[in-house]
Amino acid sequence: MLFKxxxxxxxxxxxxxxxxxxxxQYPTEKLIPPERSRWRHYLGVFPEGKIRxxxxxxxxxxxxxxxxxxxxxxxxxxxxxxxEYEIDLGRCMYCGFCVEVCPELAILMSSDNYEFSExxxxxxxxxxxxxxxxxxxxxxxxx
Amino acid sequence: xxxxxxxxxINMGPQHPSTHGVLRIxxxxxxxxxxxxxxxxxxxxxxxxxxxxxMLYHQFIPYTDRLDYIASMNNNQSxxxxxxxxxxxxxxxxxxxxxxxMSELGRISxxxxxxxxxxLDIGAMTVFLYCFRERETIIDLFEETxxxxxxxxxxRIGGVAFxxxxxxxxxxxxxxxxxxxxxxEYHRLLTKNRIWMSRTKGVGILTREQAINWGVSGPVxxxxxxxxxxxxxxxxxxxxxxxxxxxxxxxxxxxxRYLVRMEEMRQSRRILQQALKHLPxxxxxxxxxxxxxxxxxxxxxxxxxLMKHMVLTxxxxxxxxxxxxxxxxxPKGELGFYIVADGSGKPYKLKIRAPSFINISAMPTMLxxxxxxxxxxxxxxxxxxxxxxDR
Ligand code: SF4
Ligand code: SF4
Numbered sequence: 348m349l350f351k352x353x354x355x356x357x358x359x360x361x362x363x364x365x366x367x368x369x370x371x372q373y374p375t376e377k378l379i380p381p382e383r384s385r386w387r388h389y390l391g392v393f394p395e396g397k398i399r400x401x402x403x404x405x406x407x408x409x410x411x412x413x414x415x416x417x418x419x420x421x422x423x424x425x426x427x428x429x430x431e432y433e434i435d436l437g438r439c440m441y442c443g444f445c446v447e448v449c450p451e452l453a454i455l456m457s458s459d460n461y462e463f464s465e466x467x468x469x470x471x472x473x474x475x476x477x478x479x480x481x482x483x484x485x486x487x488x489x490x
Numbered sequence: 491x492x493x494x495x496x497x498x499x500i501n502m503g504p505q506h507p508s509t510h511g512v513l514r515i516x517x518x519x520x521x522x523x524x525x526x527x528x529x530x531x532x533x534x535x536x537x538x539x540x541x542x543x544x545m546l547y548h549q550f551i552p553y554t555d556r557l558d559y560i561a562s563m564n565n566n567q568s569x570x571x572x573x574x575x576x577x578x579x580x581x582x583x584x585x586x587x588x589x590x591x592m593s594e595l596g597r598i599s600x601x602x603x604x605x606x607x608x609x610l611d612i613g614a615m616t617v618f619l620y621c622f623r624e625r626e627t628i629i630d631l632f633e634e635t636x637x638x639x640x641x642x643x644x645x646r647i648g649g650v651a652f653x654x655x656x657x658x659x660x661x662x663x664x665x666x667x668x669x670x671x672x673x674x675e676y677h678r679l680l681t682k683n684r685i686w687m688s689r690t691k692g693v694g695i696l697t698r699e700q701a702i703n704w705g706v707s708g709p710v711x712x713x714x715x716x717x718x719x720x721x722x723x724x725x726x727x728x729x730x731x732x733x734x735x736x737x738x739x740x741x742x743x744x745x746x747r748y749l750v751r752m753e754e755m756r757q758s759r760r761i762l763q764q765a766l767k768h769l770p771x772x773x774x775x776x777x778x779x780x781x782x783x784x785x786x787x788x789x790x791x792x793x794x795x796l797m798k799h800m801v802l803t804x805x806x807x808x809x810x811x812x813x814x815x816x817x818x819x820x821p822k823g824e825l826g827f828y829i830v831a832d833g834s835g836k837p838y839k840l841k842i843r844a845p846s847f848i849n850i851s852a853m854p855t856m857l858x859x860x861x862x863x864x865x866x867x868x869x870x871x872x873x874x875x876x877x878x879x880d881r
Contacts, residue, residue: 352682356678359675382655405800408804441641442551444548452786
């Protein structure tokens, strides 16, 4: 009786014994995330190297956990320029709202740069210089 | 000589691996039998309802992801439908169909996690691995659509964030083609298995009257023989156009709830097939509505659109002054949002009716008179998630 049940279950599992495993062996093998993936942020620049951000502050306002900090630079003639820009990636919820609201395509999220874990939370607070590098795999602010 | 027996109090959880997170149950045992029990929830409380009062309506969407994190798509949908009802707008047909596709996929994926962990808790490890393999396919579909693997933030007030990506339909069709075979495999491993049946049949009885009196919802209610599904009773997002059945079971025990959920996966597949076949064309978000930000192209080229976008992002929309309750059928049960709107951009009060929380409250009734080892089976059959219960 019991053997009958056992055989029925084993018939399913034995069938799988000879198939290819579905596991991806992570650090040696890597999957390519889809285009829309929302990973590390970076700041957009114009081809000539000027930062696109105009310090309008929309991303700062929309960010639900309020992790973006912007301190605009006021020029002598009273106009605003891109000043300090900081994102605390340790508290970011990767919702993508900042990218969605930016009217200047100035803040973007990379689709493949997902390896930025750190041993220290402070190193996850990214300043402007780190955010300007899009491709590098680690870019936290060094103490 | 006589052996004296006394009642014993034991604590199960909050770090027990089979409590699906952080549930603590205080059990009063008489020998190995449960005389009384008291579930203790709240270890994962993050204050979402209070947070919602301090943010604009659209900012709360990613927080709903963190309610029932096994089925984030369904929570997104549920919340935006509540806000849409408040504003009196309706998403375009294509967006509604996409939301139906996403929520049914979410239902299958949530039920797969339930089956996996439920079987693992009772001792069937193979099922766990197989279910997670199929769930991975669904998560890949979600990932290519929304950009994230678990916290999708995909629905928007008035539609969805992006259109379906290229190749999505084919991938989904492929999944729907192989799924019945996989479902058959789970059935072969469990449904008629003697160990499975003796662990689940007649355990954790919740009669029809008790189920209604406790206010449980979802598969737990249907497992007690009540034919109730919000998708049929109060259709939303065009569910009235799909042809599907409500599975019920009169056994009222763990096994009955198991059969109901297994059948629900098949019904979800039916809905998905119909949705794929009749997917309408058109816009995926209500662009002309005063409550929805214009598209990026318009924002970057038209001054008026930029101003509208700025006002919506910074001050939020002007809602009517109203109170409203809106519920949808989530994989776990009836997820409802009660919104008190005072006309400003932020809700005055937002109450979340979490199905997990209410289903847990029926647990003492189910446990009384069962053995200690059955607690695990009952917990598995209730399928709760603490992100939602404790919110
Ligand atoms: S992704 Fe969301 S949480 Fe993260 S910085 Fe952007 S708006 Fe803030
Ligand atoms: S990143 Fe974009 S939204 Fe944020 S301040 Fe700069 S221009 Fe404005």
